[in-house]
Amino acid sequence: MKLGGDIVYSNGEKEEEEEEVGEGRSGRKLVVGYALTSKKVKSFLQPKLERLARKKGILFVAIDQSRPLSEQGPFDIVLHKLTGREWQQILEDYHEQHPEVTVLDPPDAIQHLYNRQSMLQQVSDLNFSDPHGEVGVPKQLVITDDPLSIPLAVAQAGLSLPLVAKPLVVDGSAKSHELSLAYDQFSLSMLEPPLVLQEFVNHGGVLFKVYIVGEAIKVVRRFSLPNVNKHDLLHHTGLFRFPRVSCASANAEDADLDPSIAELPPRPMLERLARELRRCLGLRLFNIDVIREHGTRDRFYVIDINYFPGYGKMPGYEHIFTDFLLSLVKGEYRRRISTS
Numbered sequence: 001m002k003l004g005g006d007i008v009y010s011n012g013e014k015e016e017e018e019e020e021v022g023e024g025r026s027g028r029k030l031v032v033g034y035a036l037t038s039k040k041v042k043s044f045l046q047p048k049l050e051r052l053a054r055k056k057g058i059l060f061v062a063i064d065q066s067r068p069l070s071e072q073g074p075f076d077i078v079l080h081k082l083t084g085r086e087w088q089q090i091l092e093d094y095h096e097q098h099p100e101v102t103v104l105d106p107p108d109a110i111q112h113l114y115n116r117q118s119m120l121q122q123v124s125d126l127n128f129s130d131p132h133g134e135v136g137v138p139k140q141l142v143i144t145d146d147p148l149s150i151p152l153a154v155a156q157a158g159l160s161l162p163l164v165a166k167p168l169v170v171d172g173s174a175k176s177h178e179l180s181l182a183y184d185q186f187s188l189s190m191l192e193p194p195l196v197l198q199e200f201v202n203h204g205g206v207l208f209k210v211y212i213v214g215e216a217i218k219v220v221r222r223f224s225l226p227n228v229n230k231h232d233l234l235h236h237t238g239l240f241r242f243p244r245v246s247c248a249s250a251n252a253e254d255a256d257l258d259p260s261i262a263e264l265p266p267r268p269m270l271e272r273l274a275r276e277l278r279r280c281l282g283l284r285l286f287n288i289d290v291i292r293e294h295g296t297r298d299r300f301y302v303i304d305i306n307y308f309p310g311y312g313k314m315p316g317y318e319h320i321f322t323d324f325l326l327s328l329v330k331g332e333y334r335r336r337i338s339t340s
């Protein structure tokens with residue numbers, strides 16, 4: 001079904017003249033139940049998203065966690081980002097009782113991303129290489145106990161300094177994003193396991209965030225940590241704790257950067273990588289942090305994967321996300337028609 005219209009928003013954005021209108025199980029509207037933290041509601045459910053969604057026949061409804069899910073809705077789609085075993089069980093039970101509802105995404109698949117080791121394992125297993133480039137993960141080591149054993153473990157694993165120390169578990173807390181850079185082996189004993197130690201890869205201070213929403217991808221540049229050279233390594237000791245550099249709202253899109261550093265990774269390579277990761281992770285909503293090894297044109301590393309990231313910072317996310325939601329029910333209708 002098509003709806004005419006031509007709205008120009010205050011930010012100067014002009015919507016397409018014709019927008020598709022969604023149809024959910026409840027009739028005309030496509031009902032999306034959401035279970036998100038208040039921080040996520042604020043960053044994701046921005047007025048521009050709700051306005052466009054309404055226009056396309058999509059209704060976002062907050063899930064009341066104090067009431068059984070089956071008594072709410074009916075929903076066509078459940079969108080969620082909450083952690084905890086209890087919530088995971090609620091969703092799994094609900095999915096069993098209501099297989100007709102699309103749960104974005106399956107909780108067991110999301111679990112893989114809440115551990116920085118299993119998060120990158122799938123990327124490593126891909127052994128990704130195509131004519132446009134190679135994508136790997138930095139060498140890393142998991143430490144679960146005794147900080148005093150770290151220097152020896154690092155030497156035995158053959159990891160080179162400097163190392164980025166990251167909390168092993170990512171649970172949405174600020175603490176799970178408290179990272180540090182270790183310049184010398186003695187400082188490694190001051191770290192607090194459980195953690196992942198990852199070789200620092202020089203990449204010219206620019207990182208590429210690749211947002212994935214179903215089959216759509218969008219890449220943005222962000223500032224990152226600067227290169228560490230031999231001189232820095234000789235003259236710095238200790239741990240350098242650093243804030244969430246790549247998450248800062250200031251992006252690197254308009255900065256005057258060295259083109260060999262700022263050049264986006266080749267689009268066909270990212271599309272193929274996203275497709276393969278979507279398949280092996282079993283997820284549709286995530287982003288990957290990609291860096292290009294300094295001094296190379298086509299050697300890339302994935303250093304982080306985030307489930308349901310800050311889409312509010314992705315340009316045009318309201319269009320991409322609403323199109324994605326509509327595509328899910330269209331697929332559902334197609335399936336029903338072909339099996340009836």
Ligand SMILES: Nc1ncnc2c1ncn2[C@@H]1O[C@H](COP(=O)(O)OP(=O)(O)OP(=O)(O)O)[C@@H](O)[C@H]1O
Nearest residue numbers: 138164177198199200201224225246247303304306
């Ligand atoms: N192996 C690495 N080599 C070089 N820089 C790195 C490496 N790992 C992390 N960094 C830098 O540290 C930043 C934070 O690391 P990472 O993305 O793993 O943490 P995070 O807390 O999960 O971030 P996000 O906010 O994206 O979830 C990166 O954006 C990048 O600037």
Ligand SMILES: O=P(O)(O)O[C@H]1[C@H](O)[C@@H](O)[C@H](OP(=O)(O)O)[C@@H](OP(=O)(O)O)[C@H]1O
Nearest residue numbers: 039040043172246247287306308309310311
């Ligand atoms: O979009 P990028 O720059 O990757 O950063 C996101 C993080 O990766 C996410 O982990 C944050 O979400 P949570 O705070 O819900 O984990 C997410 O929080 P947000 O939705 O409040 O922006 C972002 O900080």
Ligand SMILES: [Mg+2]
Nearest residue numbers: 246289304305
């Ligand atoms: Mg990151």
Ligand SMILES: [Mg+2]
Nearest residue numbers: 170304305306
């Ligand atoms: Mg992360």
